[in-house]
Amino acid sequence: RLDITLLGIVFGERAQDGGLVRASxxxxxxxxWKVEAGWxxxxxxxxxxxxxxxxxxxxxxxxxxxx
Numbered sequence: 015r016l017d018i019t020l021l022g023i024v025f026g027e028r029a030q031d032g033g034l035v036r037a038s039x040x041x042x043x044x045x046x047w048k049v050e051a052g053w054x055x056x057x058x059x060x061x062x063x064x065x066x067x068x069x070x071x072x073x074x075x076x077x078x079x080x081x
Contacts, residue, residue, distance in 0.1 A: 021034075021035070047078070054071060
C-alpha cells in the first residue's frame with residue numbers, strides 16, 4: 015500500500031509573506047516493514063516568521079520495522 019500526502023500553506027493574500035510545501039509518501043512493503051520519504055520546503059517571504067527558515071529545507075527517508 016502506498017499513501018501520498020501533499021500539503022501547502024501560504025501566508026498573505028498572494029503568498030507574499032512566505033509559506034511551506036510538504037510532500038511525503040509511505041509504502042508498506044509488508045506487515046512488518048514500512049518506508050517513508052518526503053520533502054519539506056520553506057518558501058521565501060520577509061525575514062520574519064517562516065522567512066527565517068528559508069535555508070532549512072529538508073529531504074528525509076525513514077525505515078520502520080515493527081514486530
